[in-house]
Amino acid sequence: xxxxxxxxxxxxxxxxxxxxxxxxxxxxxxxxxxxxxxxxxxxxxxxxxxxxxxxxxxxxxxxxxxxxxxxxxxxxxxxxxxxxxxxxxxxxxxxxxxxxxxxxxxxxxxxxxxxxxxxxxxxxxxxxxxxxxxxxxxxxxxxxxxxxxxxxxxxxxxxxxxxxxxxxxxxxxxxxxxxxxxxxxxxxxxxxxxxxxxxxxxxxxxxxxxxxxxxxxxxxxxxxxxxxxxxxxxxxxxxxxxxxxxxxxxxxxxxxxxxxxxxxxxxxxxxxxxxxxxxxxxxxxxxxxxxxxxxxxxxxxxxxxxxxxxxxxxx
Amino acid sequence: xxxxxxxxxxxxxxxxxxxxxxxxxxxxxxxxxxxxxxxxxxxxxxxxxxxxxxxxxxxxxxxxxxxxxxxxxxxxxxxxxxxxxxxxxxxxxxxxxxxxxxxxxxxxxxxxxxxxxxxxxxxxxxxxxxxxxxxxxxxxxxxxxxxxxxxxxxxxxxxxxxxxxxxxxxxxxxxxxxxxxxxxxxxxxxxxxxxxxxxxxxxxxxxxxxxxxxxxxxxxxxxxxxxxxxxxxxxxxxxxxxxxxxxxxxxxxxxxxxxxxxxxxxxxxxxxxxxxxxxxxxxxxxxxxxxxxxxxxxxxxxxxxxxxxxxxxxx
Numbered sequence: 001x002x003x004x005x006x007x008x009x010x011x012x013x014x015x016x017x018x019x020x021x022x023x024x025x026x027x028x029x030x031x032x033x034x035x036x037x038x039x040x041x042x043x044x045x046x047x048x049x050x051x052x053x054x055x056x057x058x059x060x061x062x063x064x065x066x067x068x069x070x071x072x073x074x075x076x077x078x079x080x081x082x083x084x085x086x087x088x089x090x091x092x093x094x095x096x097x098x099x100x101x102x103x104x105x106x107x108x109x110x111x112x113x114x115x116x117x118x119x120x121x122x123x124x125x126x127x128x129x130x131x132x133x134x135x136x137x138x139x140x141x142x143x144x145x146x147x148x149x150x151x152x153x154x155x156x157x158x159x160x161x162x163x164x165x166x167x168x169x170x171x172x173x174x175x176x177x178x179x180x181x182x183x184x185x186x187x188x189x190x191x192x193x194x195x196x197x198x199x200x201x202x203x204x205x206x207x208x209x210x211x212x213x214x215x216x217x218x219x220x221x222x223x224x225x226x227x228x229x230x231x232x233x234x235x236x237x238x239x240x241x242x243x244x245x246x247x248x249x250x251x252x253x254x255x256x257x258x259x260x261x262x263x264x265x266x267x268x269x270x271x272x273x274x275x276x277x278x279x280x281x282x283x284x285x286x287x288x289x290x291x292x293x294x295x296x297x298x299x300x301x302x303x304x305x306x307x308x309x310x311x312x313x314x315x
Numbered sequence: 316x317x318x319x320x321x322x323x324x325x326x327x328x329x330x331x332x333x334x335x336x337x338x339x340x341x342x343x344x345x346x347x348x349x350x351x352x353x354x355x356x357x358x359x360x361x362x363x364x365x366x367x368x369x370x371x372x373x374x375x376x377x378x379x380x381x382x383x384x385x386x387x388x389x390x391x392x393x394x395x396x397x398x399x400x401x402x403x404x405x406x407x408x409x410x411x412x413x414x415x416x417x418x419x420x421x422x423x424x425x426x427x428x429x430x431x432x433x434x435x436x437x438x439x440x441x442x443x444x445x446x447x448x449x450x451x452x453x454x455x456x457x458x459x460x461x462x463x464x465x466x467x468x469x470x471x472x473x474x475x476x477x478x479x480x481x482x483x484x485x486x487x488x489x490x491x492x493x494x495x496x497x498x499x500x501x502x503x504x505x506x507x508x509x510x511x512x513x514x515x516x517x518x519x520x521x522x523x524x525x526x527x528x529x530x531x532x533x534x535x536x537x538x539x540x541x542x543x544x545x546x547x548x549x550x551x552x553x554x555x556x557x558x559x560x561x562x563x564x565x566x567x568x569x570x571x572x573x574x575x576x577x578x579x580x581x582x583x584x585x586x587x588x589x590x591x592x593x594x595x596x597x598x599x600x601x602x603x604x605x606x607x608x609x610x611x612x613x614x615x616x617x618x619x620x621x622x623x624x625x626x627x628x629x630x
Contacts, residue, residue, distance in 0.1 A: 076600060132471055146566070148463075155568020156447055157604050162565040165598035169486055170558050180598035243485050250477040251461070251566040253470025283480035283495035285391060289472050 006064035007031035010055060010104065011307040013072040013113065016087055016140075019047070020300075021055045023062055024307035028124030030300060032058050044091035052103045059104075068314050069100055069108045070306030072116040079158040081110040109309045113137070113302040115152045115161065117260055117295070118145025120305030125296035126258045134248045135295075136163055138241070139261035141179075142187040146252060152309070164191070168243040189240035192216045192263050199233040220266035234273065237263075242277030249278075249286055260295025267294060321379035322346035325370060325419065326622040328387040328428065331402055331455075334362070335615075336370045338377055339622035343439030345615060347373050359406035367418045374419075384415055384423045385625030387431040387617040394473040396425040424624045428452070428617040430467045430476065432575055432610070433460025435620030440611035441573045449563045450610075451478055453556070454576035456494075457502040461567060467624070479506070483558040504555035507531045507578050514548040535581035549588065552578075557592030564597060564605050575610025582609060 007023035022033030034054045038047050059066060073096065076084040081097045100108040111119075118135030127133040127147070135145040144163025146153040153160055169175035169184030176197070178188035188194055195216040203211065206229050211218065216237075222230030245257055257278075264270060275292050295301055322338035337348030349369045353362050374381060388411065391399040396412045415423040426434075433450030442448040442462070450460040459478025461468040468475055484490035484499030491512070493503035503509055510531040518526070521544050526533065531552075537545030560572055572593075579585060590607050610616055 144566075148468075153463075153567075156570045157568055157601075159600050159604075160566065160568035162568075162598055162601065165601075166562045166565050167483070167558055167596065170596065171484055171487065171554070178598075180600075182596065182598060185598070239486070243482055247481045247562050248566055250481050251459075251475065251563055252468075253472055253475035253477075255471045281482065281485065281497065283477055283493075283497060283500070285474050285495075286472075286477065286480075289474075 005029065007062060008064045008067045009070060009307045009310050010058065010066040010068075010106070011070045011072070011303050011310065012051060012055065012100075013116075013303040013306060014051070015074040015113065019051050020303050021051060021058060022303055022307075023058055023066070024304060026311055028304055028307070030304065032061050033303075034058065038088070043089045044094055047088065048094060048096070048099060052100075055104065066104070066106060068310040069104055069106045070116075070308070070310030071096065071100060071108060071110040072113045072302040072306040073110055074113045077110050077112045077158060079154060081108075083110065107310075107313060109306075109313050111152060111154075111306070111309060112143075114143030115145040115154065116305030116309060117143075117301035118147045118161075118258070118305065119152050119308050120297055120301040120303070121258045121260065121295050122147040122150065123308040124304050125301060126293040127256050130256050132252075132254050133256040133258055134161070134163070134245075134252060134254050135301075136241070136245070136257065136259045136264075137261035137301075138190060138192070138259055138263035140192050142191045142244075143261075144248070146248075148252075151312070163244055163248055166244045166247050168240050168247075186240050186244035190237040190244070190263075192261075195219055195233060195237050195263065198236055199229065202229045202233050216263045217266065220269040224269045234269075238270070238273045238277050242274055242281045245274075245278050245292065246281035246286075249282060249290055253286065254290055257290055257292050258295050259292070260297070260301050264294055320344065322377060323379045323382045324385060324622045324625050325373065325381040325383075325421070326385045326387070326618050326625065327366060327370065327415075328431075328618040328621060329366070330389040330428065334366050335618050336366060336373060337618055338373055338381070339619060341626055343619055343622070345619065347376050348618075349373065353403070358404045359409055362403065363409060363411070363414060367415075370419065381419070381421060383625035383629050384419055384421045385431075385621030385623070386411065386415060386423060386425045387428045387621040388425055389428045392425050392427045392473060394469060396423075398425065422625075422628065424621075424628050426467060426469075426621070426624060427458075429458030430460040430469065431620030431624060432458075432616035433462045433476075433573070433620065434467050434623050435612055435616040435618070436573045436575065436610050437462040437465065438623040439619050440616060441608040442571050445571050447567075447569050448571040448573055449476070449478070449560075449567060449569050450616075451556070451560070451572065451574045451579075452576035452616075453505060453507070453574055453578035455507050457506045457559075458576075459563070461563075463567075466627070478559055478563055481559045481562050483555050483562075501555050501559035505552040505559070505578075507576075510534055510548060510552050510578065513551055514544065517544045517548050531578045532581065535584040539584045549584075553585070553588045553592050557589055557596045560589075560593045560607065561596035561601075564593075564601055568601065569605055571606050571608060573608050573610050575612070575616050579609055
């Protein structure tokens, strides 16, 4: 424990398959924390109660009484803090903020995981040196968050920073359809799922055998070894992501773009070619102005962002 | 004259071929004003002095001494108020703000015409009912401005809202190259120049005779008469513009998008199909949320925006 900076913020992060909770100090240090994989038998309300119990256990271990509660949710959150579905049955019926407030008797702040991932990285991670950044989380899907002047920019309806649904090949009939109802979105070309699908297609086209459980991590590793199928697959994803980043910079003119999520763990095998392609995808006036960085907080960007949001509300 | 709201803001708007100056009241009413076409013999410094004289004449006619000066410039302006080139020889060498301050002994505020077009429309025009909007000016080129919480959003380097250079067909080798160094930008597909070029191409392909001085206005008029070549040309431009608008909304989630500039004067012949295409180009979570409106201030959006900026600085 840190006497000068007690762990007095309780933070939760509800993802599609995992949830975390932890106590966080004002300087972003993570104290006692728990990670739980959602039991398949749990519906939304059951899972929430299970995590509330985890939170109660944390508080029992804690020396400092918590001052506020920040919650990251892996789905849309409106400007009133109401959550929407998350591929988990029964979530829609929950008034997450009220239930949290009842359970802990504390002010509760809720936002979605991509917005809070951006805030976490800005406050404690790869963007500590700036108050303005865009955050892309590239995993199964592609989410986004924009932090302007140190605050999450939520937009008029709470659905700003939908970076995954910027269309970069909307007129290409060969581009994949996206879950969002469009075609050729960044998500449909550069998400982990899209990379795996494209790798399978490219390997089949090249007459290569099917690889069981082929994922983005294997694609980047094979690209690092110079294998042609993987280089081609990576190029498609990187080009789409680069144009998505460039479009965000055309709108927001930011000094830093941070990429997190599972796909970003490929490190320089992603960021090397991505930086080159982003420069090419920018108009001349914007070239050389933004730094493209890997997220620094790993799986904890959103949890720490939730804590930062709760801290800001106390200040 | 209006006794309760004197014309005490002096505003200038320097475009590529025309400049305006006018006295503006705090409620946005335009008082005495002048419009000058730049004599071809004038270089930047000569033209500036000519307009300063016009401004001095206005002040002689004015009852109220001006309190501040706002300047719109048809080219990039950095965050320190320095201007960059504008296809007019000798502009680069001018310290516009300092020269204006010397000439009038007043505080001077400078921004680019697209940013100020957005601010003018937000304060006095098509966006009076909101504090948040995106503004597209569609004329020879395509420029952009974003107004967030009633202020121009300039970005870290003063080059935010480059909406014309969002790429919507970056991977299409048949898409036109853009002046910005890229391919398939909104500007290269939907500007007045792009529409005229595409119309010429489509007519030639259809074996139709060449039309002298064919411009976007004729294309929209012919589309209104149902002529196939014009419908095809319009569809290309509208689709590109729609995806540009959709990308801006994916990033900023705004309630209102205003389009001004010469091409927007086509009115419903543009806005009708555009509204439909923007909805199709949005992800489901953003559909039905933003209104697409025609600019209300015609050629005066930027001049009145410059006045609004000067007023805000006084407040």
